[in-house]
Amino acid sequence: MSSITFIGAASSEPPRRAIPCADVPVRAGIAGFASPAEDYAGRSLDLNERYIKHPAATFVxxxxxxxxxxxxxxxxxxxxVDRAITPRPGHIVVALVEGELTVKKWLQRGRWxxxxxxxDRYPPIPMNDVETQIWGVVRSGHIEFPI
Structure with missing residues (x-):
């Protein structure tokens, strides 16, 4: 079973922190021998701007x-998790199920x-039968690799 832990809310005015950004895709195979710094000079990307569309309604x-x-x-x-997005079947959501927060994919099968x-080790949770509330829509997921 997967559960989630509240980390914090996004700032309503997140600071701009531009980092260098290459304008070329990274290939997972042989990519040749171009200079790593060749195409990103002068370009930047702000991760807050890219991933947080509704700062006042975004939570980690x-x-x-x-x-x-x-x-x-x-x-x-x-x-x-963005609470400003209207949830609908097909979204991955954070849901409150009988008082516990969990992350699941919301699906509709007929009236269910x-x-x-x-x-498959974890059976679906029928929202029709238990007390549930969709808390927010998962907008993106991020992993930090060990180094």
């Missing part, structure tokens, strides 16, 4: 558990609304 959660790995959400990842994991 940490993930525990393995039930969402099929959706590339792993233990230790951080999720940016289900909160589903990405792993």
């Amino acid at each position: 959660f940490g993930v525990t558990g393995d039930s969402m790995e099929a959706y590339r959400i792993h233990e230790g990842d951080y999720l940016l 609304h289900l909160l589903c994991s990405g792993d």
Whole structure:
């Protein structure tokens, strides 16, 4: 089962922190021998601007558990959850299920609304049968690699 832990809210006025940004994609195979600094001189990217669309409604959660790995959400990842997005079936959401926060994919099957994991070991949670509330929509997930 995957659960989440509240880390904090995004600042309503996040500071601009531009970092150098290459204008070329990184390939996961042989990419040749071009200079690593060749194409990013003068370019930058602000991660707040890129990932936080509604600062006053964006919150950061940490993930525990393995039930969402099929959706590339792993233990230790951080999720940016946006409460300003209107949730709908098909979204990955943070839901309050009988008082506990969890991250699941919201699916609709006929008249049934289900909160589903990405792993068959965890059965779907029928929203029709238990007290649930969609708390917010997962906008993006981020992982920090060990170095």
